[in-house]
Amino acid sequence: MMSDPILPSAAPAHAGAAPQEQAVKVRVRDVTVSYDGAMAIDSVNIDIPDKSVMAIIGPSGCGKSTFLRCLNRMNDTISGCSVTGDIRIDEEDVTARNVNPVMLRARVGMVFQEPNPFPKTVFENVAYGPKIHGLAATRAELEDIVETSLRRAGLWDEVKDGLHKPGTSLSGGQQQRLVIARAIAINPEIILMDEPCSALDPIATARIEELIDELRQNYCIVIVTHSMSQAARISQNTAFFDRGKLIETGTTEQIFTNPRDRRTHDYITGRYG
Amino acid sequence: MQASDLNTPISQNPAFLKRMKQRSRADQRFRYYGLLAIFIALALLVTLLVSITFEARSAFTRHEVSLDLQLTDTDSRSVYRSIRGAVQNMAGDPADRDVRIEMSQLVSRLAAGDITEALQTSGVDLSAAYPVRVPVSDEADRYLKGLATSVHRFDGRGYDQAGARIESDFSGAMQVIHRWHREQISTIRHREYEPALRMRDGLASQAEAAPGDRQLAMRLAGAEHRVELIEARLSDFEARINAERLVLDEFTPSVLFRSGEGWMKAVSISGGMIEAEPVISGLDPDRQRGEILVIEQPESQRSIPDAQIVVLERFQTAGRISSHFNGALFSNADSSDAEFAGVLSGLVGSIMIILVTMGLAVPVGIAAAVYLEEFAPRNRWTSFVQVNINNLAAIPSIVFGLLGAAIFVNGVIIPIPFVDGVFRLGGGLGRGWPLVGGIVLALMTLPTIIIASRAALGAVPGSVRQAALAMGATRLQTVNHHVLPMAAPGILTGSIIGLAQAIGETAPLLLIGMVAFVAEMPQGATDRATALPVLIFQWSTRAERAWEPMTSAAIIILLLVMLVLNGLAVLMRLRYEK
Numbered sequence: 002m003m004s005d006p007i008l009p010s011a012a013p014a015h016a017g018a019a020p021q022e023q024a025v026k027v028r029v030r031d032v033t034v035s036y037d038g039a040m041a042i043d044s045v046n047i048d049i050p051d052k053s054v055m056a057i058i059g060p061s062g063c064g065k066s067t068f069l070r071c072l073n074r075m076n077d078t079i080s081g082c083s084v085t086g087d088i089r090i091d092e093e094d095v096t097a098r099n100v101n102p103v104m105l106r107a108r109v110g111m112v113f114q115e116p117n118p119f120p121k122t123v124f125e126n127v128a129y130g131p132k133i134h135g136l137a138a139t140r141a142e143l144e145d146i147v148e149t150s151l152r153r154a155g156l157w158d159e160v161k162d163g164l165h166k167p168g169t170s171l172s173g174g175q176q177q178r179l180v181i182a183r184a185i186a187i188n189p190e191i192i193l194m195d196e197p198c199s200a201l202d203p204i205a206t207a208r209i210e211e212l213i214d215e216l217r218q219n220y221c222i223v224i225v226t227h228s229m230s231q232a233a234r235i236s237q238n239t240a241f242f243d244r245g246k247l248i249e250t251g252t253t254e255q256i257f258t259n260p261r262d263r264r265t266h267d268y269i270t271g272r273y274g
Numbered sequence: 275m276q277a278s279d280l281n282t283p284i285s286q287n288p289a290f291l292k293r294m295k296q297r298s299r300a301d302q303r304f305r306y307y308g309l310l311a312i313f314i315a316l317a318l319l320v321t322l323l324v325s326i327t328f329e330a331r332s333a334f335t336r337h338e339v340s341l342d343l344q345l346t347d348t349d350s351r352s353v354y355r356s357i358r359g360a361v362q363n364m365a366g367d368p369a370d371r372d373v374r375i376e377m378s379q380l381v382s383r384l385a386a387g388d389i390t391e392a393l394q395t396s397g398v399d400l401s402a403a404y405p406v407r408v409p410v411s412d413e414a415d416r417y418l419k420g421l422a423t424s425v426h427r428f429d430g431r432g433y434d435q436a437g438a439r440i441e442s443d444f445s446g447a448m449q450v451i452h453r454w455h456r457e458q459i460s461t462i463r464h465r466e467y468e469p470a471l472r473m474r475d476g477l478a479s480q481a482e483a484a485p486g487d488r489q490l491a492m493r494l495a496g497a498e499h500r501v502e503l504i505e506a507r508l509s510d511f512e513a514r515i516n517a518e519r520l521v522l523d524e525f526t527p528s529v530l531f532r533s534g535e536g537w538m539k540a541v542s543i544s545g546g547m548i549e550a551e552p553v554i555s556g557l558d559p560d561r562q563r564g565e566i567l568v569i570e571q572p573e574s575q576r577s578i579p580d581a582q583i584v585v586l587e588r589f590q591t592a593g594r595i596s597s598h599f600n601g602a603l604f605s606n607a608d609s610s611d612a613e614f615a616g617v618l619s620g621l622v623g624s625i626m627i628i629l630v631t632m633g634l635a636v637p638v639g640i641a642a643a644v645y646l647e648e649f650a651p652r653n654r655w656t657s658f659v660q661v662n663i664n665n666l667a668a669i670p671s672i673v674f675g676l677l678g679a680a681i682f683v684n685g686v687i688i689p690i691p692f693v694d695g696v697f698r699l700g701g702g703l704g705r706g707w708p709l710v711g712g713i714v715l716a717l718m719t720l721p722t723i724i725i726a727s728r729a730a731l732g733a734v735p736g737s738v739r740q741a742a743l744a745m746g747a748t749r750l751q752t753v754n755h756h757v758l759p760m761a762a763p764g765i766l767t768g769s770i771i772g773l774a775q776a777i778g779e780t781a782p783l784l785l786i787g788m789v790a791f792v793a794e795m796p797q798g799a800t801d802r803a804t805a806l807p808v809l810i811f812q813w814s815t816r817a818e819r820a821w822e823p824m825t826s827a828a829i830i831i832l833l834l835v836m837l838v839l840n841g842l843a844v845l846m847r848l849r850y851e852k
């Protein structure tokens with residue numbers, strides 16, 4: 002029933018602090034994606050506000066990752082994948098043919114489920130984006146960017162003595178923060194995170210969550226998560242997907258305390274079949 | 275059944291325990307099979323290497339003779355004449371023309387070439403003797419290395435000479451000769467007499483069954499005759515063993531008698547004396563200098579005649595024969611005389627070929643692999659290309675040789691209809707050029723490199739590509755910065771394997787015309803040349819026995835080249851993986 006008590010862990014941590022209205026950063030209209038003709042997400046309409054965290058939740062295979070990949074056009078790299086519809090970032094159509102996906106991906110960073118640092122040094126990992134996009138004119142500038150990014154990712158103190166060790170030699174949690182540092186080193190506007198904590202232990206997860214909460218000040222963050230409590234803790238808005246459809250979207254508080262749809266309710270109370 | 279009883283804990287289930295034992299035994303067995311396989315492979319490899327090295331060892335040294343030349347001029351003809359003179363002088367200046375020619379064959383005419391060159395650069399005083407060291411002929415070299423025949427030496431001190439008769443203790447020599455005869459008898463019995471007997475008996479029983487068959491009767495008569503002939507030879511040999519006095523000729527071992535510088539050759543032998551004819555001058559009257567030599571191989575069965583042996587022995591006693599490292603093997607081009615032949619031209623040819631192959635196959639192969647793996651859409655067309663690349667890898671190399679000969683050397687001739695003419699497609703490159711060889715081997719190597727590179731690229735995890743693309747790297751940047759460096763060790767290994775294969779190829783090179791005898795060093799990629807494997811093939815087909823160790827030596831050098839190449843690959847891999 003609608004009045005069923007919500008799981009205690011799903012109670013929003015920031016309850017009380019009402020999320021302030023933010024300008025819309027990404028406007029998604031009628032987006033449909035299919036793989037080799039099989040529909041993966043169907044006519045999704047959603048507005049993603051700036052300077053906040055939007056959590057995408059839903060059962061496995063419902064199209065969360067597919068949706069995320071629409072936002073930086075990583076679906077273009079998958080053969081057989083076709084995307085239709087309209088996606089606007091700051092009112093600018095990014096699905097148009099004449100938009101260079103390389104340009105788009107510089108504006109929209111992405112963090113994957115498995116930490117995937119390059120098999121290079123910590124320094125090279127963070128410096129890669131600034132290098133290829135020509136953001137640093139001198140070595141000193143580059144070093145500055147690397148340090149700032151690592152500091153913002155909360156990793157600096159742990160790696161400052163081992164900048165020239167391979168990035169793959171760090172622990173899983175450190176690798177994930179390294180990847181976040183790498184993403185923010187080119188100062189994107191949006192950061193997409195696809196289940197960034199599912200391969201991490203609770204302590205590393207807590208660190209990443211803290212980090213996300215800090216990054217929210219500067220970026221528009223879209224995060225896919227399987228943990229209801231995580232969604233509740235870190236996001237201001239939540240979208241619930243099921244079988245390729247966007248079922249419901251709203252403030253996290255509203256979704257978790259007063260879901261409008263039966264399926265949302267069942268899912269967040271763990272009653273989903 | 276007990277096994278299906280779910281109330282028994284698994285650790286007490288007898289079916290499980292039995293199966294467990296079987297499984298561990300299967301595990302063990304598999305390990306032993308693996309070890310056995312490795313052991314067999316290693317043993318074969320070691321056998322191969324040891325036998326080749328053993329076979330080749332005599333090619334790495336050669337004997338040289340020191341001569342004092344009386345030069346009349348510095349051109350190569352007169353130099354050769356003085357060399358011949360010096361050798362004949364050692365042979366006691368024989369009057370017989372045949373013997374003189376035999377003597378001159380101890381040193382190759384080619385020896386004059388090197389000396390002439392040296393003379394022209396240094397200049398010489400023609401009035402004084404000019405000391406040189408020249409290699410002896412390959413047959414003489416084999417004799418000095420003990421490969422041509424066994425030589426038995428016996429004490430001949432205190433001999434007595436009366437004209438052609440020399441008295442001394444010849445019992446040792448007799449023993450050697452008798453043993454040789456007995457060996458011959460046993461060989462004849464085994465190889466000729468017994469088969470002939472079997473043949474005769476078989477025919478006899480057939481003839482008995484078919485008494486009217488005249489053809490059979492004739493064949494039987496022939497077989498009987500053959501048996502009789504062999505029996506006669508055998509009894510002749512047996513008679514010789516029992517004879518008091520043995521006549522020696524070119525079909526029996528030779529017995530030579532020396533005293534000091536003088537040499538005589540026995541025409542008959544008995545326990546206490548020989549009858550002999552002089553070979554060089556008379557015997558030294560000092561009776562304490564007598565020595566008996568038995569050359570076991572009959573003169574008719576070896577390519578070094580007794581007269582040459584005598585001269586070599588004289589040179590040796592005079593301290594003029596010395597053994598040296600055979601540097602010519604590494605510094606000379608091919609030659610018709612084994613003592614002057616070297617692998618350098620083949621090595622240079624092979625290096626030029628492999629440079630051409632590498633320059634073509636590696637960049638094209640890697641580029642093709644990168645395109646197919648990283649850029650090409652997956653559709654029917656690309657899978658068609660891929661299947662055909664795999665097919666190409668399975669084509670025998672000799673076919674590539676034919677293709678190369680047709681396209682690059684001869685050209686494809688297409689008659690033009692209605693007009694009395696032909697159109698020639700391709701062609702124009704020369705037969706036996708390293709350039710052509712390199713192109714053909716590049717075609718052959720290309721599929722190997724493409725397949726290995728694709729496998730290496732495919733093994734790079736997709737997460738790396740995603741990471742780079744998501745950072746806003748272009749596809750080219752993704753490939754160049756991340757995928758290629760990660761695939762480099764695999765690509766490198768594939769390329770080296772392909773090139774190593776190419777270095778050892780013979781058939782395609784033969785087909786593009788690398789068959790001729792090339793005694794000069796190739797001057798460039800568009801000059802007639804030879805290659806190491808071709809040289810090995812050619813040497814292995816040459817008749818003289820001296821080419822056997824030379825062939826093995828060339829094989830060892832080819833293996834060393836491969837080893838160096840593989841070593842380089844390992845080094846580069848290690849550097850890349852760091």
Ligand SMILES: Nc1ncnc2c1ncn2[C@@H]1O[C@H](COP(=O)(O)OP(=O)(O)O)[C@@H](O)[C@H]1O
Nearest residue numbers: 036041059060061062063064065066067068079
């Ligand atoms: N690369 C792909 N090729 C084909 N089908 C895919 C691909 N990626 C995802 N899909 C399909 O699209 C649907 C949504 O997948 P995904 O977006 O990964 O779901 P989620 O991330 O919510 O678990 C699934 O049915 C999945 O099988």
Ligand SMILES: [Mg+2]
Nearest residue numbers: 065066067195
């Ligand atoms: Mg997913």
